[in-house]
């Protein structure tokens with residue numbers, strides 16, 4: 001056995017598994033399975049299979065999930081940088097499949113970093129409805145935000161809050177909630193030996209306490225009729241069936257929805273066989289537990305539940321992106337035509353203490369003027385007209401001179417530690433609008449008046465991702481009729497957006513952000 005398992009863990013697993021223990025323990029000598037999940041915000045599974053340079057074998061419980069083979073190195077391909085897939089442990093793809101997300105839903109991912117399941121939810125939403133992605137640990141929300149940006153999510157908000165405070169701000173608001181709970185991680189021992197080192201026999205009890213608090217908060221935030229999925233990557237009954245049984249006793253309005261997936265999953269332990277276990281000796285994946293719970297209350301119209309704070313009790317309708325003048329750029333309300341020109345203070349992410357300042361210190365003790373709200377929105381409108389030819393919709397939220405389009409009005413986030421209030425569009429510098437990288441990663445080529453496609457298997461794609469300047473003739477650009485070739489260009493890899501460049505006289509200046517570059 002390659003992984004040295006703690007003695008008390010092995011003893012407990014022997015009791016739990018009986019005759020199956022031998023098969024279970026043998027898996028610790030095997031190489032863990034690896035996978036990718038296709039990002040259907042950008043590409044279909046069929047299309048990625050067609051262009052993929054390496055083998056992709058279907059994962060039975062996730063239609064967009066595929067096993068990769070040893071030596072494939074999917075993180076070292078330009079398609080990864082174009083956000084075409086997320087590298088994810090195969091069993092970890094199961095909980096979101098069971099959450100049943102539909103475009104237009106309001107979804108809360110309470111323990112979301114680094115974002116594997118949030119990016120899966122974003123893909124299922126297809127830009128419609130909203131995703132609120134939260135993690136308690138501030139450092140971890142950075143990777144969460146980056147992964148959501150890489151996948152091109154337009155309707156995601158990233159929070160760094162306690163579940164209790166989110167529930168208080170959004171009572172009965174969400175159609176679906178995922179709790180991918182912090183846990184003792186026993187199911188990951190084969191993949192991550194750090195988990196073995198951090199484990200002792202008291203670890204499960206420590207996590208069980210946290211899990212029960214998170215479940216209680218989720219119960220308040222879910223709307224009647226909504227679905228809650230609870231998952232862990234551990235085997236300990238007290239963190240799995242134990243946490244759920246205690247929750248069901250306290251909240252009788254919830255019941256278990258049988259969760260056997262495609263038949264790949266094993267029943268949960270008594271008293272909850274309707275929940276699911278993924279055992280490493282039975283599936284090609286690591287150990288997981290999943291409970292799908294339904295709130296059996298009737299959804300009530302106009303009850304005030306499901307309203308966002310500051311809405312006067314009115315529920316917010318789900319707004320499909322197309323109706324909002326999104327992808328196809330037709331009609332709908334435009335972001336800046338709204339009266340709601342919100343500002344939240346940058347550097348003070350607990351918004352509501354907002355910064356309508358007109359100057360800032362330039363670092364040398366001098367005061368530098370910053371653009372007013374109206375100037376920023378006007379400069380953005382001009383950019384959208386010139387560069388996109390359409391106007392993405394959403395509620396505009398300003399962090400200083402940085403503009404986001406949010407699926408929620410600013411008031412809904414008041415008092416919450418907000419890492420990203422929505423889709424980052426860009427900022428104003430010296431009166432000019434500088435488009436943000438996440439704007440580019442979420443666009444498709446025809447949504448930008450200037451674009452360029454580099455071959456995924458050619459040297460220029462990697463040069464671009466390394467931050468190098470490229471020589472590109474005017475003929476190499478795709479330009480909308482009547483548009484000057486000079487200016488921002490949406491740089492794509494085999495037709496899938498990766499970032500911005502700025503073209504002039506045959507030279508493409510590289511705008512790919514330093515922190516994202518290929519190393």
Ligand SMILES: C[S@@+](CC[C@H](N)C(=O)[O-])C[C@H]1O[C@@H](n2cnc3c(N)ncnc32)[C@H](O)[C@@H]1O
Pocket residue numbers: 092110111112113114115116117118134135136137140161162163180181182183210214
């Ligand atoms: C299993 S990991 C989540 C993995 C993530 N869902 C994914 O798919 O990438 C659990 C996460 O819960 C976070 N966490 C721990 N305690 C929390 C709490 N009380 N509320 C919210 N998040 C918490 C941890 O920081 C950690 O990122």
